[in-house]
Amino acid sequence: MEGNKDEADRCIKLAENYIKERNREKAEKFLHKAERLYPSQKAQDLLVQIQLMAEKKVETEQPRRRNAAPKVEEPKKAPEYTPEQLEAVKKINKCKDYYEILGVSKDATDSEIKKAYKKLALQFHPDKNKCPGAAEAFKAIGNAVAVLTDVEKRKHYDQFGPEDERLSARSYTNNYREFDADTTDEFFNMFFGGGFNGANVYVRRGGRWQRQNTGSQETHHTHHHREQNNYSAFVQLLPIILAIVLSMASSFFVSDPPYSLQANPKYPIGRSTANLRVPYYVKENFATEFQGSVRRLEMSVEEEYISNLRHACYREKNYRDSMIWKARNFGDRELFQTAQNIKMPACDKLQTLKNYG
Missing domain, CATH: 1.10.287.110 (DnaJ domain)
Structure with missing residues (x-):
């Protein structure tokens, strides 16, 4: 990298000369080349300076253009989609x-x-x-x-x-748990008494909770009203409680998948499909516990394996194409050659499977 410093300095000097000549295109070209050879703060500052000069030039030229001739409205572009696509x-x-x-x-x-x-x-x-x-x-x-x-x-x-309905119910339940016990009188009496069999009612006075006997008619009326509020709150929360119970109960009946594409302590036994010889892993008790069709299972294994390869191949092609585009944009032949030689193992495996099939 140090060996490129002299060449980078030469490119910066050329760029400075082109800036004085107001040749923005060539100045940017040599500054980008200097950045590739040996990145420096000076080259970055000059690029920023060129950008600011270009923006200032546009701002000064716009009023002249408006005064020189009336602006001709460009024809509206047709939408890039059809009504059928929008409806779908x-x-x-x-x-x-x-x-x-x-x-x-x-x-x-x-x-x-x-x-x-x-x-x-x-x-x-x-x-x-x-x-x-x-x-x-x-x-x-x-x-x-x-x-x-x-x-x-x-x-x-x-x-x-749908999963989102259960998640929304869980979110509502979690928010309910975050309520403080002394947020309202009703919640406080729900958890700390509230007149069961002549018990005391707690009320807020002067910023503190005080115990009030139920002997007076007014207190009895207040307690009865709060009991109704507590019952109403319980009825409103009942569907949420049932949803939580059902969700927790369902988790006990969900079994593990019969196979895994990666070996791990839970799936230590290696196997391969009869058709494409795709490796997969099962539990130690697979031979005695699995009661389904092995052929159908291996079809699922191959479909999942090929699907994963296709996604990986798509990412590999996108990466290679982006590197090729970058090399062409900067005119870098070495980078272009490197991009051409990028290996794509997932695409190679996918092609091998197609030839094998």
Whole structure:
């Protein structure tokens, strides 16, 4: 890196000369080159100076242009999406049911669900669909397929419905727990007495809680009113309490998945699928406890493995393309050659599987 310092200084001097000549394009070119060779504060300061000069020039030229000639209105650009696309996006965003989002029945197989997802993903991907709300629709489709292609999550979803409704109930319960005991008179008497069998009623006086006997008619009336408030509060909280109990009870019936694609203490036994020889791992008691179809299980293993490879390959291609674009933008041949030689192991594995299949 130190060996490039002299060349970087030469580029900075050339850039300073071009700045004096008001040749912004060449000045920026040599400053960017100096930054690549040997980053320095001076080069960064000169780039900022060029930017400020350009902005100031635009500000001074705009009034002249307005006075010189009337501004011609540019024709309005046609929207980059069709009414049909906009209607489809609105329909997806209104859906709450995962099966309805993907357009499949509740008896659909994994293959049918994934086939529907591929079709919708291409239709609603933000790069291809410029409608307002397309990103949200694409995310909803991804959430739907993530739940319905997981055996345990799908079972849980079929039993209890959308995840967001249960989460909202839990959030409300957590907020309730944060209430202080002395926030209101009703909550205080709910937890600390409140007239059960002639017990004392606690009231707030002068910033302190004081015990008041129920002998007087006024106190008795106040206590009766608070009992009604306590009962009303309990009735309002009852659906939330039931939701919590059902959620906790359901957790006891959710079993572990039958396999894992990574080895861990819970899944130590290695196996491989009969078709594509994809490695996967099961529990030690798999041979005696698993009662399902091994063929169907291995189909799920291969589908999940290939899906993971496709996502990884997509990321690898995006990274390589961004590096190639960067090299072309800066005119850097060395960086371009390096980007061309970036390895993509996931894409290679995917191609091998296609050839094997």
